[in-house]
Structure formats: structure tokens, C-alpha cells
Amino acid sequence: DAKTTQPPSMDCAEGRAANLPCNHSTISGNEYVYWYRQIHSQGPQYIIHGLKNNETNEMASLIITEDRKSSTLILPHATLRDTAVYYCIVSYNNNDMRFGAGTRLTVKP
Amino acid sequence: DGGITQSPKYLFRKEGQNVTLSCEQNLNHDAMYWYRQDPGQGLRLIYYSQIVNDFQKGDIAEGYSVSREKKESFPLTVTSAQKNPTAFYLCASSIDPSGGNQPQHFGDGTRLSIL
Numbered sequence: 240d241a242k243t244t245q246p247p248s249m250d251c252a253e254g255r256a257a258n259l260p261c262n263h264s265t266i267s268g269n270e271y272v273y274w275y276r277q278i279h280s281q282g283p284q285y286i287i288h289g290l291k292n293n294e295t296n297e298m299a300s301l302i303i304t305e306d307r308k309s310s311t312l313i314l315p316h317a318t319l320r321d322t323a324v325y326y327c328i329v330s331y332n333n334n335d336m337r338f339g340a341g342t343r344l345t346v347k348p
Numbered sequence: 349d350g351g352i353t354q355s356p357k358y359l360f361r362k363e364g365q366n367v368t369l370s371c372e373q374n375l376n377h378d379a380m381y382w383y384r385q386d387p388g389q390g391l392r393l394i395y396y397s398q399i400v401n402d403f404q405k406g407d408i409a410e411g412y413s414v415s416r417e418k419k420e421s422f423p424l425t426v427t428s429a430q431k432n433p434t435a436f437y438l439c440a441s442s443i444d445p446s447g448g449n450q451p452q453h454f455g456d457g458t459r460l461s462i463l
Contacts, residue, residue: 282454338390
């Protein structure tokens, strides 16, 4: 079973920031938080990951709370091409990646 | 360009037949993985391999078999023992199978259907 809880769906206006929440209240000290997304009929695409500190790359920012029990993925300026299912995963190694149902983000014009 | 290639993109199988899905990577990654995805659901791990000539069962290995004779190749056979094989199959690889600081990279999947 997935160790995370995500809302099943969210909408966002094009050009606005998309903030996708994830709860992982049972996360262990050595587990990373990963975010992937999957556009229909394609393989998942890696977005970003982190352990304790906030992270930023060219795609997104990851904000992890101080107690590490939740995180937020931020897409700063959402476009229509960001419409996808977003998966939040906690894992300490790649043999234990649990993909739940994710959040279906719809970016609207 | 480096990446993971899965073939074919669509595959049809008659009941009672075995079928093999191909997965090749040129990323020089040590670890490779096979997942199954059913409609509207997340991914479930079938098998994984951390090094050549070694592989481990995942959560739903029954009815499937794999081999890892070469670092770049990790084919998956869906056997006739798999009672509900219709699904989207995804292959992935990662640099370091044991460390938690390396993401997995995925292919674009093979969609298997039963005739």
C-alpha cells in the first residue's frame, strides 16, 4: 500500500501556481519524498525529490514541512501541458517505491 | 539520446499463450524494474533486478517471469498462468538500486490486451 495520501483531483488556472499537497505522516527518517507525473498513456516522468530541505529545479519546487509529515509540490506557472496525474512517493530505496492513485491535475485555460 | 525503450507499444495475446515484453536501456543503470498499471490505478511492482543474473520478486510476481542476462536488457514474459494479463506494463531503471537518492527513469510502456 502507498504510504502517502493525496487528493484525487485538483484544478488550476493556466499561468497560476499549482500547489499539490501530500501527507506522509508515517515517514521514516531515511525515507525520501519523490514526485513523479504521468501524462495519459506514457511512462511516469521524474519531477523532483528531497529528504529534509526544500528543493527546486527547472520543473518545480518541493516544500517539506519541518516534521516531514507532509509536503507540497509547486508548479510555479502551470501550463496546459502540465495536465497529468501526479504521484507523491516516500521511499528509502528504489525497490520500495509505492505508487498510489495520485492526484489528477487539470490545468484550465 | 539515452533512455529506456519498450517494445512493442501495443501487444495482443491469445488466451493460453506466453508473450515477452522487451525493455532496453542505454543509461548504464545497474537496476531495472517492471511495473503493472491497471486503469485508474497506481503502479505495482512485478520484478526487479539490481545486477546482471540476479532478480527479485515484487508484490505481484505470480504468472510472470524475467531474465537479466545483459545489463541493458530486462525482458518480461507474461505466462499463461497470469489470469488477468490485460494491463499497461512499464519498465524502469535506476543508477543505484540500494540508495534512496536516485530516481527511476521510465519507458513509455507496453499495452497488452487479450484477444
